[in-house]
Amino acid sequence: MSAAETTATTATGGLAVEGVYTAYDKADVLEDVTLEAQPGKITCLLGSNGSGKTTLIRSVLGLTRPNRGRIRFDGVDLTGLPTHRIVAAGIACIPEGRQVFPKLTVEENLRLGAYQEPNPDVVARRLEKVYGTFPRLKERQAQIAGTLSGGEQAMVSIGRGLMSAPKLLIVDEPSLGLAPILVKENFNIIRRINGDGITVFLVEQNVRQTLAIADYGYVLRKGRVVAAGTPGELGRTQEVHAAYFGQGR
Amino acid sequence: MDVGLLGQYVMNGLMLGMMYALVAVGFTLFFGVMDIINFAHGDVLTVGAFAALATILGLAGIGVDSPWIQLAGATLVAVTTMAALGAVIARTLVLPLKGAPPLNTLLITLMLGTALHEGVRLFYPQGANPQRFPSLLPTDAYSFGHFTLRIDSLLVLTTGLLLIVGIHLLINRTKLGLAIRAVAQDEDTAKTMGINYTLIVLATFAIGSGLAAFAGVLHGLYYSEVNFAMGLLLGVIGFSAAIVGGLGNIYGAILGGFLFSALQTIGVLAMPFASAYKDVFAFAVVILIMAWRPTGLISEKISQRV
Numbered sequence: 001m002s003a004a005e006t007t008a009t010t011a012t013g014g015l016a017v018e019g020v021y022t023a024y025d026k027a028d029v030l031e032d033v034t035l036e037a038q039p040g041k042i043t044c045l046l047g048s049n050g051s052g053k054t055t056l057i058r059s060v061l062g063l064t065r066p067n068r069g070r071i072r073f074d075g076v077d078l079t080g081l082p083t084h085r086i087v088a089a090g091i092a093c094i095p096e097g098r099q100v101f102p103k104l105t106v107e108e109n110l111r112l113g114a115y116q117e118p119n120p121d122v123v124a125r126r127l128e129k130v131y132g133t134f135p136r137l138k139e140r141q142a143q144i145a146g147t148l149s150g151g152e153q154a155m156v157s158i159g160r161g162l163m164s165a166p167k168l169l170i171v172d173e174p175s176l177g178l179a180p181i182l183v184k185e186n187f188n189i190i191r192r193i194n195g196d197g198i199t200v201f202l203v204e205q206n207v208r209q210t211l212a213i214a215d216y217g218y219v220l221r222k223g224r225v226v227a228a229g230t231p232g233e234l235g236r237t238q239e240v241h242a243a244y245f246g247q248g249r
Numbered sequence: 250m251d252v253g254l255l256g257q258y259v260m261n262g263l264m265l266g267m268m269y270a271l272v273a274v275g276f277t278l279f280f281g282v283m284d285i286i287n288f289a290h291g292d293v294l295t296v297g298a299f300a301a302l303a304t305i306l307g308l309a310g311i312g313v314d315s316p317w318i319q320l321a322g323a324t325l326v327a328v329t330t331m332a333a334l335g336a337v338i339a340r341t342l343v344l345p346l347k348g349a350p351p352l353n354t355l356l357i358t359l360m361l362g363t364a365l366h367e368g369v370r371l372f373y374p375q376g377a378n379p380q381r382f383p384s385l386l387p388t389d390a391y392s393f394g395h396f397t398l399r400i401d402s403l404l405v406l407t408t409g410l411l412l413i414v415g416i417h418l419l420i421n422r423t424k425l426g427l428a429i430r431a432v433a434q435d436e437d438t439a440k441t442m443g444i445n446y447t448l449i450v451l452a453t454f455a456i457g458s459g460l461a462a463f464a465g466v467l468h469g470l471y472y473s474e475v476n477f478a479m480g481l482l483l484g485v486i487g488f489s490a491a492i493v494g495g496l497g498n499i500y501g502a503i504l505g506g507f508l509f510s511a512l513q514t515i516g517v518l519a520m521p522f523a524s525a526y527k528d529v530f531a532f533a534v535v536i537l538i539m540a541w542r543p544t545g546l547i548s549e550k551i552s553q554r555v
Contacts, residue, residue, distance in 0.1 A: 063437055087443035099438045101431055112431055115424075116443040164443065 011040035012074050013090065013167030013199030015060065020069030022052075022059045029055040030066070030223045037168065037201040039074075042194050044202040044210045046240060047220035053203045054096060056220065057172055061093055062086045073168065088116055092166035096173040096203075098157040102146030106137055109145050109156050113163025123163075130159035133189075151182045158189060168199045175206045187213055211235055253395030262514035263507070264402060264471060267409035270506025271464040272487025273494065274416060275457030277502040280491070281433035282453045283343060285354045289362035290461055291484020293331055293338075297462025298382075298475040299369050301327035305383055316385040323385075327462040335458025336451040344450060362484070370477040379476040382469035405467055412463065413503060419456070420499060429453055433497065482528075489535050495545030504546060509535070 015037040022030040029052045037043040047053045058064040060071055062083040071078045078086050092113070100109050110130055114123045131138035134155040140148065145156055154174070161169055171190060175183040183206065191213050194200045204210040211217060211231035219227040219239050227239035234240050272294060279287045301323035308319045342361065346354045370376045386401035420426035431439040432449050440446050468483070469475045490509045494501025509531055516530030538546070 061441055063440060082445070082447070083440040084443045084445045087441065093441050095438060095441065099435060101434045101438070103434055104427075104430060108427060108430075112427065112439075112442045112444075115428065160442075 011197070011199075013037075014039040014074055015091075015168055015199070015201060016070075016072040017056070017060065018070040018072065020056070020059055020066045020071065022055050022064055022066045024055070024064070028067075028223060030059065033069070033220070033223070033225055035218045035225055035228070037199055038216065039199050040194075040197060041215040042190070042200040042202060042213055044204060044214035044217040045220055046204060046207055046210065046217060046234070048205065051220045052223040053220055054172065055223075057093065057170055057203060060086075060170065061091070084116070087164065090164075090167035091170065092161045092164045092168070093170040094157050094161040094172065094174065096176060098150075098153045100145040100148070100153045100156045100160070102144070104145055105142050106145055106148070106156055107141040110137070110159050110163055113160035114165075116164065126163050126165060130162060133162075134159055150178060154178060154182065154186065158186075158193075162193065166198060168201060169193060170201045170203070172203045173205065174202075175204065175209070183209065207240060251395050253393055256393075256396040258514050258518060260396075260398075260402060260406075262510045264406055264409075264467075264510075265513065266507035266510030267406065267413070268464045268467050268471070268483070268506075269486050269490050269509050270413060270503040271409065271460045271467075272483055273490035273502035273506045274413075274499055275461050276488050276491035277494070277496055277499055278429070278453050278457045279343075281497045281499075282429060282450055283339075283347075285343060285351060286358070286488065287338070287343070287454075287457075288355060288359040288484065288488075289338065289365060290358075290457070291480030291482075291487065292362035292365035293334060293458050293480070294461040294465040294468070294483055295366050295369055295475070295477060295480035296334065296465075297327040297331040297458075298465030298469050298479065299373055299376075299380075299477075300330050300462070301466045301469060302380055302382055302475055303373075305385070316383075319383075320385040324463065324466050327466055328459045331462035331465075332455035332459035335454035335456075335461075338458070339451050339454035340447075343454070344447065362480070366477045366480060373477070376477055379474050382473050382475050384470070384473055386470060401470065405470055409467060412460070416456075416460070416499065425449075425452060489532070493535055493538055493545055495547035498545070498547045501545055501547035 017033055017035050020030055020033045021028055033056060035045070045053055045056065055064060059066045062078070062081055065080060069079070073089050073091060076089060078089060101112065107127070110127055111123065114126055117123050136152060137155055137159060140152065145153065148156065174186045174190065178186065187209050190200055190202065202210060202214060211234060214231050216230060217228070217234045218225050219234065221239070227234060227237050229237070272290065275290050276286065279285060279290070304323040304326040305319045308322055313319060338361065342357050343354060346357060384401070386404055389400045391398045420429065428439070428444045428449050431442065431444060432446060436446065464483070468479060486509055487506070490505030491502045492505070493508060494503070494505030512531035512534050513527040516527035517524045520526060520530070
């Protein structure tokens with residue numbers, strides 16, 4: 001028990017979303033969303049297109065300001081802070097569609113991930129670590145990122161997310177637009193990242209593979225959390241099926 | 250044609266081209282990070298030139314007679330105050346209007362520009378008349394046939410080229426430059442990297458406006474005269490140069506600046522009887538280039554958004 005307690009207190013990167021409402025053009029996209037990403041765990045958020053997943057991520061990152069509710073990170077209130085201060089708290093994101101900077105080189109993309117790290121030695125060490133994980137990127141470090149294949153861009157995007165040495169990594173739709181074999185590899189990498197002690201908040205449409213690696217999950221539908229539970233529980237609920245195949249959106 | 254005379258034209262063309270390039274780089278930087286056209290840019294140049302002139306007269310007034318110190322002081326004051334003005338413009342006008350239709354920002358900067366040069370006209374002593382800008386650089390000259398190499402021209406040209414190299418290094422070799430490029434390519438992702446977006450926008454406006462002030466000082470040195478309306482034509486030329494080069498691309502803007510001055514020079518050479526029409530000729534060719542390549546010679550924004 002004491003060992004469990006020690007890990008519980010040392011693990012950081014816990015995200016708490018409390019009663020968040022976020023609107024685009026006055027129409028609420030998120031309504032009263034409450035969820036939590038436990039420190040050191042993989043938490044997933046399932047939902048179809050238009051369910052509000054991306055808006056939730058934008059709210060957490062401070063790209064879209066919630067109208068109501070709180071967002072806390074390791075107990076610290078981040079609500080309403082500008083994005084760079086939220087990043088400074090230890091949150092990084094691997095955005096949907098990878099979003100590499102197409103006209104920058106692979107190395108410039110990676111270095112941007114460590115933008116807030118002032119010590120060049122630390123940046124160099126992290127860079128070597130990313131190149132260790134993705135030797136392919138080392139070969140292409142001077143190549144313009146826009147000319148890479150989809151799979152290679154995914155590596156850049158993941159590597160860039162790790163360059164800030166985050167406590168919490170938000171991964172938005174990692175399997176979108178990738179070949180099945182790459183999807184599988186991506187999920188393995190996410191599991192490895194989590195194994196290094198980084199909290200993962202995984203947002204996905206790919207139900208089966210997501211539930212296979214998650215510790216806990218939520219289902220978002222029409223901007224509301226309609227189900228929550230362990231993967232085993234979620235796999236059995238109607239809500240998961242309804243969220244994807246149910247009556248419209 | 251006489252080689253010496255041709256050399257003279259090339260020299261003058263390079264001087265003008267550099268001035269235009271410095272203005273055009275500002276337009277293209279602002280468009281890159283904020284997707285806006287700042288029509289007050291030319292008038293910031295005017296205010297910068299007058300700030301330099303006032304500093305020179307002020308220094309002379311307190312007995313500082315060394316032209317080098319006067320010039321250094323004037324350049325320093327003009328560049329820093331206009332950089333600050335640029336940051337203030339970004340903070341108070343451009344950023345708050347970010348969610349507004351682009352036409353609103355355009356109108357606001359147009360009005361601000363008018364306010365700036367009218368302010369110079371009304372509040373600078375005798376501001377409605379052209380003001381003599383002292384020749385602070387050594388005026389030694391070496392003649393080679395029809396070609397006269399003036400030391401002041403050479404100094405101005407060298408300084409301008411060094412500045413352009415400096416911009417290149419700043420954008421491509423520094424962390425600030427990397428952040429500017431990242432914001433220009435993808436604002437939201439840049440923010441997610443931990444880049445302080447507001448700070449980068451302010452820095453970009455400060456850099457662009459500081460360059461305009463520098464171009465204003467060069468303009469004063471080159472023509473030995475400044476006036477409240479000098480920024481109007483320079484603004485339009487800088488804007489055209491940025492567009493012709495491909496808005497958003499720094500090298501395109503530099504290329505566009507030199508291209509415009511080359512066109513003016515060709516206009517003078519081709520029609521020596523009507524050299525007053527050199528701008529008409531240059532703008533007409535710009536219109537033709539735009540018809541031929543609607544997105545500019547180096548189309549940055551299009552290629553990156555596909």
